[in-house]
Amino acid sequence: MALIEFDNYSFSYLNSAKKERNKTLENINLNINFGDFVLLCGPSGCGKTTLLTNLKKELMPNGASEGYIRYNGTEISKLDDSISACEIGYLFQNPDSQIVTDTVIQEIAFPLENIGLPTEEIRNRISEIVAFFGINNILHKNVNELSGGQKQLINLCSLLVLRPKVLLLDEPMSQLDPIASYEFLSIVRRLNEEFSITIIMSEHKADRIFPFIDYAVFLKEGKIIYNNNSHDICNDVINDKIFVNYLPSVTKIYNELSEKYGKYTNTPLSIRQGRKYLNTIHDELIKINKDTEKNNCSDDSDVHLTTKKYNTKKKSIKDILPFSKDNDTLIRMEGVYFAYEKKNLILKNIDFKLNKGEFISLIGGNGAGKSTFLQVLVGVLKPIKGKVKYIKNLKIAYVHQNPMIHFSKDTIKEEFLESILNSGYYGSNEFNEKTYNTLLKLEKEKFIESDILNNLKFKNINYSFKELIDFFDIANLIDNHPYDCSGGEQQKIIMIKVLLQNTDVLILDEPTKGLDPISNKNMAEILNTLIDQGMTILMTSHDLDFVAENCKRCLMLFDKNIQIDDNPKLIFEENNFYTTFVNRMVKDYIPQAVTLDDVKSFWDLE
């Protein structure tokens, strides 16, 4: 018997107007066995979270359900309180908001106190978990001294002391940086391998997880579209436009190659397996390689071969001299030093020029000062020494890591109107306080269609207001509260606000954080369109694939300064560890291939 059985289960939220059509979950049939590691994938809003919360009695949302979910043969809603609390653990996305108490030991003890264990037993269990995870040194710390990864680890510990049989993990790594994510994932894997704890996890970044899972469940609009073991599901979705994006890069390369050179016993999921496959077709790859190399040498001298290194920090005298002028430069940082506290420099002697029309990304390890760099650049933080110079009448927009911080109105509509006020139309005949108030009262469709808005001209984009809303695809959200939107939608709303305010430069702090692959693609498309229309963009990111695919210039921060400043492709070509998954896989054959498209063109796989 399976541990968890979904038997034709459907669920719809109360209060939704169209009850029959709007089923959040529809006819779910799924069996999960003891010790399985299951990955849940799907675009945001597909019902992943609803599915997970329906497995947890205490979190079950208000709504109507049909069919059954059974845990160990008992229906979830009829589970004993203590069994549900102890045996099924639930971890949320944001590490900060789930912590209840102020010290680590108290947080770990919290669930044990809830189920009423005696003090002795509580201390025994804590000592056990502390020994297993080696967190002795942070046990008595205040939780706000911990890093994001440590916080999520404490949250996990706080579930584990209850000795759960099932862990439900709802995008637990979406708010963590890559290194913390790897650590977290390796712990989850250990729990699965060494203690046979059943894991059901939803996550967007498949590269790291696919090698460990037993099977994956792909959800779309509340239905299970694919459900298969990790190797076969890669075959199943090969022609699916949405879900093919959820596969690891290795598998994507394999899928391309296998059409031409034949299949391997199992679909490779990790770099290790992928390289084994490449070995089997080694001779043929070498042959293509030689051909392309010949071609490159003869007629395409622009492509940098391994002989040419990227620019490390080399300054010409022209760069340093303050009077040297460059017409395209919008912002200049001249010898900027910054520190929050005395003698603890974060940025040291930075020289940087932002030119018109560039799409730059800023990468670097955790705590390298990326966010600080942006905030100094936009003027939120004032440099201790050095200057940041702007050309006249420049409008810069800055978007914080957490887009929520930028909203203060009740509806998205009003947020837009506020931006138009700020754009300088305020007080003019076209737009004043009266129009603001009349427009606010309009209904959704009329608001989008209204002449006043559509006659406004925006500086950096050729779209009218309606076209803008359509381009971003948020027409149906316009009456909602900004907080009720998903992270990706919030990013989009901010971008529209930015465009409505006629800004010239867009500074984004981790816009791709926590986005699903589809939204990620969408974001890339939006940013590229903006670049085409003349916008200048600078963004930080941990997503190297995104950087490699979209940006033309990449800054790598290291040791308080800009270590590298060049085309991202060249950077990743030279790097061995800090590079994209695609590059890691094919490095020995074609080091200059950084993205999937590169591989395709080099190996002629279209």
Added chain:
Amino acid sequence: MLKGTIKMELTRIHPAVYILYYFIMIVLAFILRDPYFLLSFLILILVLISLQGISSELKQIMKLFLPLSILIIIINPLIQKKGVHRIYLMKNFFITYEAIAFGILTSLALLIVILIFSSYNKSVTYQEMLYIFSKKLPIISMIIVMSLRFIPLINSRVGEVKKLNHLKANGIETKLDNNNQDKLEEFDTNISDTKFLKKINSSKKFQSIIKEAKIIGKIMGITVSWSLEESMFTAKSMKARGYKSYKRTSYLSYDISLTDIIFLVLIFITVSIIVLGIIQGYGLTDIYPSLDFALSDLPLNIYYFAFIIFLLPLIYLEIRERMLWH
């Protein structure tokens, strides 16, 4: 930061014993009105505090209460005309020697109580207080623990929002013209169109206050809505981990030790003697109508010594702690 980080490591006293001990000390400080008792009290408390480490918040509290004590010393003789020993300042205007003495003694008592509390805050951590508290009020103490966790979180959020406050348009747009800082964005157009406000707006006095209030209000408003939104997950996470509002246990346990018992016995014996003394009038000097006080009247009696012994245990433990470490 939260109190109670500097504590004796080698001696553990049950928080309830501490609370009892400090409570008796404060009651004594209210009741006793004898220069010798109060001065000895002050000296011993100062010794204890210097052993525990003088904290910065003590200075803060002193700043608030020093003006008050000075006012008491000055105003009391001005309007209190009881007392036999008159000192004429003007033809018809006199102050009394008793009233001055009363003012000084009152201020002394005030100082002692402040110092006792300061010492209490060093001895009993908030966790220990909550432990005692949670026996009777489990939900309220849970709320307190949670707010202690939220406060640093909210502080860091305020920090982020504050940074963006330098920017225009809800923090999206940079305001590059530094000379233009006065033109701070009106973040809410609804609030300025009321007649009443326009009236106030016209007065210049209020304008700067209103400007300040708007900036602070904007920072707080965004932080508040952000925090309220995120905390829904805190509630969910508590439910998911089986929180029910009744019948909780604690990971902490404070057992009664031998030290506690000795301490309690000592308190009991000395306090009994002191109370006996107070009933007979020792430790209470009558000020009004006539203060007849001489320095030579040393209170060399059993009640005074009991009082001194009552104040010594913590000092002894602190000194022993020091000796053991070196």
Added chain:
Amino acid sequence: MIIENFVNNLPITESGAVASSSLSIPILIFAFLLVVGIIYFIFKMYEQSKPTVESIVLIAVLTAIATAGRMIFISIPMVNLASFIIIMVGVVFGKEEGFLVGALTALVTSFFAGLGVWTIFQMLGWGLMGASAGYLSTKFDSIPFRFIFGLLWGFLYGWITDISALFYAGPTLEFSQIIALIISGFTYDLTHGVTNAVLLAILYNWFKKIFLRARDKYLPNQSSATATNE
């Protein structure tokens, strides 16, 4: 001369002196225990009402916000955001929540700023502030009312917390001490009241919206009940 007139007109008859010294330590200790008892009783009532987890979290967050509002702007002493938040909580969430958040804000602040006799009276002062805002919540849409309410509570709060200082007065309570307290506290109380009034006048609508949204999310039953009443 002024002082002289002032002094001569003061009621310092013998009977007056007797009357004031009868307000001695036992009565003050009784008052203290009474306040402790009232606060304990209200806390206990809340506990017995078996609040939902959401309600518990809500009160904790609001308390934290008020406490943070007290501490963040500690460099600008005139700004006391805590009172404003507590009044808003009383208006939107009701008198019980207002009292709890007010009283707990004082208690939690004492963990940072040090515990003292004043703590219990701060709890009472802020608690009553929140509760009274809850009682009068219907009148808050009028701006002059908000202004007066905020100003008045600046002084009321000051006087309530000043009761604690009377403890230091010793066995006899003197009229002089009350004067000293009121004088030493006047400027503080005034700025406190003015800040309250200004914040209530200009930020009321925005914060009401924010809190109403929270009420709908955290306490769906309560908000639907009041919605039908309205």
